[in-house]
Amino acid sequence: MQSGGSTTCVMVELPENSNLPDQNEIKTLNFGDSGYMLIRNGEVLFRSASQQHYFDCPFQAGKLYDLPTDSKSEAHQVREGDLIVMATDGVWDNLFESDIMTCVNSSRDLGNISKCISTLAEVKSYDPKYESPWYKEA
Numbered sequence: 001m002q003s004g005g006s007t008t009c010v011m012v013e014l015p016e017n018s019n020l021p022d023q024n025e026i027k028t029l030n031f032g033d034s035g036y037m038l039i040r041n042g043e044v045l046f047r048s049a050s051q052q053h054y055f056d057c058p059f060q061a062g063k064l065y066d067l068p069t070d071s072k073s074e075a076h077q078v079r080e081g082d083l084i085v086m087a088t089d090g091v092w093d094n095l096f097e098s099d100i101m102t103c104v105n106s107s108r109d110l111g112n113i114s115k116c117i118s119t120l121a122e123v124k125s126y127d128p129k130y131e132s133p134w135y136k137e138a
Contacts, residue, residue, distance in 0.1 A: 006060035006061060006062030006066075007060060007061050007062060008032025008034040008058055008059065008060055008061070008088065008089070009029070009030070009031045009034060009061060009068075009071070010028070010030045010031070010034040010035055010036050010048070010086050011028065011029045012026055012027070012036065012084060012086065013026060013028070013029075014026055024077055024079065025075055025077055025078070026075070026076050026078050027073065027074070027075050028048070028073065028074045028075075028076065029071050029073050030048045030049075030071060030072050030074075031051060031061060031066075031068060031070065031072070032050070032051055032052075032058040032059045032060055032061075033050045033058035033088075033089040033092065033093075034086070034087065034088045034089065034092075035047065035048040035049070035050060035086075035087065035092055036048050036084055036085060036086040036087070037084070037085045037097070037100065038076055038082060038083075038084055039082065039083040039085065039101075039104055040079065040081070040082050040083075041081075042101070042104070044097055044101065045076075045082075046074070046076060048072065048074070049072070050089075050092065051070070051071075051072060055138060058089070059071075083104060083113075085100060085113075085117070089134075090121055090125075091117060091118070091121045092133065093132060093133060093134035094120075094121040094122075094124045094130075094132050094133070094134065095117065095120060095121050095124065095132075095133070096133055099124075100117060102120075103116035103117045103120060
């Protein structure tokens with residue numbers, strides 16, 4: 001049996017009613033080299049770890065040897081104003097946390113933050129002299 005395409009995945013489940021004091025917990029699931037960062041008051045509280053068999057070989061749904069049950073689940077207490085940056089390896093391979101935080105701290109508008117992150121990741125990916133996170137891990 002041959003497998004066609006494959007994918008990595010990151011998801012966040014929000015509480016149904018966040019007005020209740022005991023309902024401020026989010027649940028996350030990460031599979032492969034997509035991931036997320038939880039940011040509060042300009043500081044990274046948590047960053048998910050990449051799931052890889054070895055360097056540059058992430059877990060991938062659709063491959064015969066990787067199962068969604070291999071995903072990593074977490075739970076986080078969140079507060080009003082917290083920000084979750086979810087991204088694929090196109091961001092994590094090209095940007096350091098400090099790059100992402102520069103974008104996060106440059107605006108309150110989510111659209112502007114997203115555009116900053118995606119544009120910066122693209123620009124840096126084309127720079128042959130840039131020592132990216134991916135390069136440093138290699």
